[in-house]
Amino acid sequence: MxxxxxxxxxxxxxxxxxxxxxxxxxxxxxxxxxxxxxxxxxxxxxxxxxxxxxxxxxxxxxxxxxxxxxxxxxxxxxxxxxxxxxxxxxxxxxxxxxxxxxxxxxxxxxxxxxxxxxxxxxxxxxxxxxRFDPSYRDAYEKAAAGTIGRPFMVRSQTTDQNDPDGFFVRFAPTSGGIFLDCTVHDIDVARWFFGGARATRAFATGTIALHEGLREFGDVDNGVGVVEFEGGRLAVFYASRTMAHGNDTQSEVIGTGGALAIGHNPRKSRVEIYEAGGVRSESTPTFFDRxxxxxxxxxxxxxxxxxxxxxxxxxxxxxxxTLADALEATRIGKALREACASGLPVVL
Ligand code: NAI
Structure with a gap:
């Protein structure tokens, strides 16, 4: 009723x-x-x-x-x-x-x-x-309108500011690891821009740059993945827990007729600071600020x-x-985790 x-x-x-x-x-x-x-x-x-x-x-x-x-x-x-x-x-x-x-x-x-x-x-x-960020949505609408031709490549990263207290190490047992916790967003972005195309193969590698405590959970603090999608589409992902400057989330969608870059300068505000060493902006400290x-x-x-x-x-x-989008994001995130652990490509 x-x-x-x-x-x-x-x-x-x-x-x-x-x-x-x-x-x-x-x-x-x-x-x-x-x-x-x-x-x-x-x-x-x-x-x-x-x-x-x-x-x-x-x-x-x-x-x-x-x-x-x-x-x-x-x-x-x-x-x-x-x-x-x-x-x-x-x-x-x-x-x-x-x-x-x-x-x-x-x-x-x-x-x-x-x-x-x-x-x-x-x-x-x-x-x-x-999917609700004004810049990502603007880019999505431009891509859907044909501004960059046929999108065939997404390069996307989720990188957090380093937390010297090792919050991520305590979080590791329930986070699912860097690919399921961070890259899962980039995977969803790629699928969204590719119109829900199916992923076919995943490659990944990673390293521990700072947080040795992640090793016992089979996790890394910097990970890189490549995912092939049907129709010759490709995605390249980077995730990090150790950025010095802040949360630097950015994506690029490359098409046959142009490219769209989203959030390439992770500036916190529109203020630029002019000083003896040069001109700089402060960065967004956390995902929530971004x-x-x-x-x-x-x-x-x-x-x-x-x-x-x-x-x-x-x-x-x-x-x-949708739940179906989220299922695919988990499937691909798991494949990246497995590829990183085994050193071998994973067929999806
Ligand atoms: P958190 O550990 O700070 O908070 C978890 C909360 O769940 C705590 O309030 C805890 O008391 C509560 N809780 C635990 N068991 C419960 C139960 N049985 N019933 C009700 N409440 C219970 O974790 P955080 O960072 O807030 O993350 C929570 C979720 O949000 C995670 O799934 C994480 O992946 C997601 N997340 C998403 C982000 C995004 O970018 N969309 C960013 C950060 C987190």
Whole structure:
């Protein structure tokens, strides 16, 4: 039955990124009410009590799902929990947004897609927020309009500023490794610009430049991958945890009639500093500084899509990555991880 009124959302996970999503949903997304929040950590629930406009607070995800007032859940939990939490949300009749990656395991991704097919009236989106970044979207629309002819090559990188405290080492057991954690975004960009073309083969290598602690998890802090797609398309990826200057996420799409470069200067603002040594700009320190607008726009788009479904209409705005897109991103990310570990190409 059609339902009007705001989309009532419950967020699970109030860590590094969850707090940002919660603040967007509570204060910056028209048509959304952040009605509940869930975290097993006392301090995170205290943060929610102090910062958010009176959400109901839960320490247990099952209790959040049992909240009958919620229309949708918003998952910003560890990647290893995403698949089972999406399945539980769909079974509880909730629309679901989940941070990337869908799962670290391809069979788990397939299971989620199978369950989602039973609930076609529920929105299920994975947070590949670059699809909502104004510059990436502008480039996508230009490519779709034929500005660069036929795109056949994507060169894309996700590189984070080095954290001398080794946050990434502590994160390694649940992150899935650099290809599934970072390159998964670049993979989604390549697939998006290639119109969902199927990947056929993956090559990869990597090195540990600084964080020796990653070795025991079979991970690297700098990785390079090459992926072949059907139709003679190619993608070249680079991911790093050790950049000195900041988060430097950039992509280039090369076509038969031109190329598009997205974000090549990772400047924090439009200020240039003129000094004795030369002219410089400061860099975006973190992924959130670079993609703040993208995170907001993806939240707005998800809420519009859910509102449309609740009103009995098909969503008509810009769509985020589907579960099927996210499954392919995991499949390719896993292949890169395997190629890096074995030194051999992986046929997909
Ligand atoms: P985090 O470790 O800082 O936060 C995880 C949160 O989940 C914590 O609040 C923790 O208390 C909570 N949690 C753990 N188990 C839970 C459970 N059973 N039920 C409810 N909450 C539970 O991690 P971070 O960095 O915030 O990452 C979270 C997710 O966001 C990851 O999947 C990561 O891949 C993704 N992410 C995406 C980014 C992007 O660029 N789109 C950037 C950073 C993270």
């Amino acid at each position: 059609a339902k009007r009124g705001p989309v009532r959302i419950g967020i699970a996970g109030l860590g590094r990124l969850g707090k940002r999503h919660a603040t967007n949903l509570a204060y910056r997304v028209p048509g959304a009410v952040l009605a509940a929040a869930c975290s097993p950590v006392d301090e995170e629930r205290e943060w929610a009590r102090d910062t958010l406009p009176e959400p109901r607070l839960y320490s247990d995800y099952e209790a959040l799902l049992a909240d009958r007032e919620l229309d949708a859940v918003w998952l910003v939990t560890p990647s290893s929990l995403h698949a089972e939490q999406i399945v539980a949300a769909l079974r509880a009749g909730k629309h679901v947004f989940c941070e990337k990656p869908l799962s670290l395991d391809v069979a788990e991704c397939e299971r989620v897609l199978g369950v989602a097919r039973e609930y076609p009236h529920l929105e299920a989106t994975i947070g590949f927020m670059r 993609f703040e607008d993208a995170f907001l726009h993806e939240a707005q788009a998800f809420v519009q899509a859910v509102a449309a479904r609740m009103a009995g209409r098909a969503p008509d705005g810009a769509a985020g990555a």
